[in-house]
Amino acid sequence: xxxxxxxxxxxxxxxxxxxxxxxxxxxxxxxxxxxxxxxxxxxxxxxxxxxxxxxxxxxxxxxxxxxxxxxxxxxxxxxxxxxxxxxxxxxxxxxxxxxxxxxxxxxxxxxxxxxxxxxxxxxxxxxxxxxxxxxxxxxxxxxxxxxxxxxxxxxxxxxxxxxxxxxxxxxxxxxxxxxxxxxx
Amino acid sequence: xxxxxxxxxxxxxxxxxxxxxxxxxxxxxxxxxxxxxxxxxxxxxxxxxxxxxxxxxxxxxxxxxxxxxxxxxxxxxxxxxxxxxxxxxxxxxxxxxxxxxxxxxxxxxxxxxxxxxxxxxxxxxxxxxxxxxxxxxxxxxxxxxxxxxxxxxxxxxxxxxxxxxxxxxxxxxxxxxxxxxxxxxxxxxxxxxxxxxxxxxxxxxxxxxxxxxxxxxxxxxxxxxxxxxxxxxxxxxxxxxxxxxxxxxxxxxxxxxxxxxxxxxxxxxxxxxxxxxxxxxxxxxx
Numbered sequence: 001x002x003x004x005x006x007x008x009x010x011x012x013x014x015x016x017x018x019x020x021x022x023x024x025x026x027x028x029x030x031x032x033x034x035x036x037x038x039x040x041x042x043x044x045x046x047x048x049x050x051x052x053x054x055x056x057x058x059x060x061x062x063x064x065x066x067x068x069x070x071x072x073x074x075x076x077x078x079x080x081x082x083x084x085x086x087x088x089x090x091x092x093x094x095x096x097x098x099x100x101x102x103x104x105x106x107x108x109x110x111x112x113x114x115x116x117x118x119x120x121x122x123x124x125x126x127x128x129x130x131x132x133x134x135x136x137x138x139x140x141x142x143x144x145x146x147x148x149x150x151x152x153x154x155x156x157x158x159x160x161x162x163x164x165x166x167x168x169x170x171x172x173x174x175x176x177x178x179x180x181x182x183x184x
Numbered sequence: 185x186x187x188x189x190x191x192x193x194x195x196x197x198x199x200x201x202x203x204x205x206x207x208x209x210x211x212x213x214x215x216x217x218x219x220x221x222x223x224x225x226x227x228x229x230x231x232x233x234x235x236x237x238x239x240x241x242x243x244x245x246x247x248x249x250x251x252x253x254x255x256x257x258x259x260x261x262x263x264x265x266x267x268x269x270x271x272x273x274x275x276x277x278x279x280x281x282x283x284x285x286x287x288x289x290x291x292x293x294x295x296x297x298x299x300x301x302x303x304x305x306x307x308x309x310x311x312x313x314x315x316x317x318x319x320x321x322x323x324x325x326x327x328x329x330x331x332x333x334x335x336x337x338x339x340x341x342x343x344x345x346x347x348x349x350x351x352x353x354x355x356x357x358x359x360x361x362x363x364x365x366x367x368x369x370x371x372x373x374x375x376x377x378x379x380x381x382x383x384x385x386x387x388x389x390x391x392x393x394x395x396x397x398x399x400x401x402x403x404x405x406x407x408x409x410x411x412x413x414x415x416x417x418x419x420x421x422x423x424x425x426x427x428x429x430x431x432x433x434x435x436x437x438x439x440x441x442x443x444x445x446x447x448x449x450x451x452x453x454x455x456x457x458x459x460x461x462x463x464x465x466x467x468x469x470x
Contacts, residue, residue, distance in 0.1 A: 038233065038236065041233075041237070041312045041313055041314075042237060042240050042241070042244060042311075042312060042313075043244075043310060043311070043312060043313050043322070043443070044244075049313050049315075050313055050315040050316050050317055050319070050320075051317055053316075054317065073200070074200045074201045074204050075200070075204065077204075078204045078207070078208070081208070082211075086222075086225060086226050086229050087229070088316040088317070089226070089314065089315060089316035089318075089319040089321070090316055090317070091212065091215055091216070091222075092211050092212065092214070092215030092222045092225075093208050093209065093210075093211035093212030093213075093214075093215055094212065096204075096207075096208040096211060097205065097208040097209065097212070100201065100204055100205050100208060101205070103201070104201050104205075107201075136317070139212070140317075140318060143212060143215075143216055144318075148318055148364070149385065152317045152318065152385065153317065156317055
């Protein structure tokens with residue numbers, strides 16, 4: 001059965017090219033996040049580079065959940081979390097749970113946060129990133145049955161907060177440009 | 185396609201997140217129950233991604249080289265002076281080493297000494313960081329028909345790097361000696377006392393359980409011990425350095441944060457590998 005365009009208004013005909021264009025724009029947030037995660041794994045040659053991966057992933061998931069939740073649905077967050085666990089050598093499931101929790105809380109706060117200025121969005125991310133780092137640390141301790149140092153987890157949170165403006169600037173531009181399905 | 189009412193669809197949409205969170209808990213349990221499964225999944229992913237890492241390693245290496253040249257140009261004079269001084273010192277050491285080597289050969293000939301077999305090695309490029317927040321490891325690109333096995337020993341040009349812990353079809357993971365799970369039997373070179381080098385996730389692993397009366401000296405060289413049949417004797421590990429809280433730590437000789445190439449040595453040791461895996465890998469070799 002052919003899909004019937006039910007929305008009123010005049011739009012260009014839905015050709016194959018246009019459909020591909022829309023699909024690419026829809027996949028941009030998740031695709032970009034995954035590519036950034038892979039890029040974090042290449043050795044740049046500085047110490048504590050392993051913290052870069054969870055920090056940047058957290059920023060990506062938060063940004064897209066807040067500004068375009070339709071492009072960052074829970075199953076996508078789940079898969080990104082699984083990739084984070086595998087690439088970041090976390091116990092399987094910890095990254096998934098942390099990212100899903102961040103996703104859930106962000107969706108809750110969305111109505112208030114999207115109307116605020118950048119500084120408040122950033123502050124909210126700070127709270128979330130710290131919470132996420134502590135949750136990751138707690139589950140890491142629980143699953144490896146020993147007390148791990150908290151300092152690397154807190155450093156992860158600090159790095160995530162410091163990286164967020166850079167991620168937000170890049171993605172905000174993409175959000176209005178290449179990643180906007182309305183512009184296809 | 186099913187046609188669902190808007191209410192049902194909304195209810196399902198609201199259910200997705202709790203269900204996925206429950207699945208995440210399930211994954212944790214599975215990961216805890218079967219750790220081999222997680223390791224296998226990780227190595228499969230690393231194998232799939234390694235061609236990308238290999239392609240990226242080339243331009244990244246060039247970039248690092250170019251950056252090194254620029255910073256090197258700035259400190260050219262100072263470095264030159266330092267190198268001249270170091271060269272003088274090394275020349276003196278070279279003559280001492282050559283004399284000692286000749287003497288050593290002579291003594292061994294007199295004793296009818298059976299020489300240790302020369303270990304075979306392969307060189308591999310470090311293509312990715314395989315560590316996490318609480319893990320220190322690197323991923324090596326080994327090529328499709330590599331001969332790297334679990335338990336083999338990784339060295340860079342200066343000293344011990346770590347041990348091969350997982351092997352994939354074209355990659356291998358090396359656990360660094362700074363990892364939280366790393367335990368290496370070592371010998372303090374001055375006193376010949378045994379100790380254990382324990383990784384702390386920091387840049388310098390700690391020395392523990394040294395023999396009574398043989399407290400590690402500041403600046404003392406630390407080498408591997410053949411105890412437990414996990415390492416050959418006398419591979420350079422690093423030098424003792426006391427931390428601010430007076431805990432003896434070891435400054436690794438290897439440049440662990442700037443690893444580009446490592447050599448994987450096969451000493452034929454099976455101290456840390458369970459017998460069945462060792463037998464399986466030996467069978468595969470024949």
